[in-house]
Amino acid sequence: MTDGRNDVTATDLATWRSRLVAMAAAGADNDGAHDSAHLDRVWRNARLLLEQHPEADRLVVLAASYLHDLVNLPKNDPERIQASRRSAQLARHQLSHLGFPSEKLDAVAHAIEAHSFSAAIRAETIEAKIVQDADRLDGLGLVGLARLFYIAGKMDSSLAHPDDPLGNERDFDDRRYALDHIMVKLAKLPDMMQLEAARTLGHERLNQLLAFREDFAREWSGA
Numbered sequence: 001m002t003d004g005r006n007d008v009t010a011t012d013l014a015t016w017r018s019r020l021v022a023m024a025a026a027g028a029d030n031d032g033a034h035d036s037a038h039l040d041r042v043w044r045n046a047r048l049l050l051e052q053h054p055e056a057d058r059l060v061v062l063a064a065s066y067l068h069d070l071v072n073l074p075k076n077d078p079e080r081i082q083a084s085r086r087s088a089q090l091a092r093h094q095l096s097h098l099g100f101p102s103e104k105l106d107a108v109a110h111a112i113e114a115h116s117f118s119a120a121i122r123a124e125t126i127e128a129k130i131v132q133d134a135d136r137l138d139g140l141g142l143v144g145l146a147r148l149f150y151i152a153g154k155m156d157s158s159l160a161h162p163d164d165p166l167g168n169e170r171d172f173d174d175r176r177y178a179l180d181h182i183m184v185k186l187a188k189l190p191d192m193m194q195l196e197a198a199r200t201l202g203h204e205r206l207n208q209l210l211a212f213r214e215d216f217a218r219e220w221s222g223a
């Protein structure tokens with residue numbers, strides 16, 4: 001039985017997954033929003049999308065799913081926009097030393113570079129589209145909500161504006177107020193998804209965030 005393009009067997013895929021997990025763990029820091037569990041979720045999301053796109057190279061998607069955060073800079077780091085490019089460069093270097101198929105390295109590097117929201121690199125391949133959507137799906141829904149507040153805590157952000165949590169009479173500022181991040185970024189993600197299945201799931205998960213936002217604001221304001 002083969003898995004994806006270029007006759008990659010299911011056994012080979014499992015072997016490479018073990019190697020990639022170890023590679024990602026070797027360079028991991030203590031960021032609970034971008035830990036091994038996040039990488040596993042991105043791969044699970046990617047596998048769902050791969051079911052709709054069997055033409056995609058599963059080994060490329062697997063590698064990019066696990067190595068897209070090899071260089072993980074804080075959200076408020078001025079060099080954040082370069083993180084995905086640095087991750088791609090490091091992934092290419094490390095994979096080449098592990099004997100990863102050389103003809104797939106460009107595809108893996110592109111999928112890693114294009115996954116980043118801040119880098120704004122257009123996903124040109126089906127593999128890059130899958131990885132980008134899979135990563136963004138993990139920023140939505142209840143897990144995405146938990147990650148949002150975890151990251152905001154590390155950035156010393158407040159939970160919400162004291163008087164106007166929904167931003168009805170002010171500009172949103174998600175560097176100061178965690179709740180604002182839903183409207184600044186997360187609400188935009190579903191319509192930016194590359195693939196139909198991701199857009200559908202993205203809107204379902206966004207609805208959870210929007211419902212939470214309204215409930216949170218009522219409780220925050222004592223309504």
